[in-house]
């Protein structure tokens with residue numbers, strides 16, 4: 676799965692098992708299942724991420740799924756978005772230690788950075804919030820015709836059913852449940868894919884985004 680990045684993946688697993696646990700970023704019970712449940716399960720998301728696009732991993736925590744994805748996909752430009760300082764410090768250290776030049780760490784909440792981050796092709800997320808709430812944070816960060824890929828467990832179909840109306844108000848034109856990592860992880864990972872049309876986040880967010888971008892431009896000029 677990791678190819679040439681395997682040594683870096685081993686290093687990341689070591690950092691999670693050591694500093695990740697002592698600094699309270701992951702539970703000690705996760706250590707024996709780091710590879711299968713965390714690194715592999717996240718890396719297989721790569722199967723559905725298009726070539727060379729920009730990605731924002733919302734609520735990245737200790738770097739999941741953003742870091743495994745970055746390890747297998749040097750062609751992507753990845754932003755790890757995370758509000759908690761303790762976690763962004765760890766993420767910054769990982770990025771530097773592993774030499775991941777194509778990864779940037781940004782501290783903030785998705786709903787607060789809207790308009791200051793460049794809109795992205797793909798938003799990824801795992802274990803951040805129920806789908807409808809996650810979509811409210813993640814979808815407005817997308818550029819037109821971008822997509823949100825949310826790693827979800829067994830509840831994916833049910834969550835999607837309950838969130839359809841919220842998704843459509845956010846400008847989602849197509850949403851489905853995909854299985855990724857067949858033959859690599861058992862069971863395969865479940866992903867909710869939500870593709871937006873021309874106006875990600877709907878009109879309300881488009882206005883908010885435009886206003887924030889104008890304020891940002893004015894700030895830079897001063």
Ligand SMILES: C[S@@+](CC[C@H](N)C(=O)[O-])C[C@H]1O[C@@H](n2cnc3c(N)ncnc32)[C@H](O)[C@@H]1O
Pocket residue numbers: 733734735736737738739740756757758759762783784785786800801802803812
């Ligand atoms: C349960 S952790 C999951 C972390 C990681 N994605 C994983 O799968 O291990 C949820 C993360 O989402 C972050 N988070 C919560 N609300 C957020 C928001 N509005 N915008 C961005 N991140 C958020 C939290 O700080 C936390 O690190």
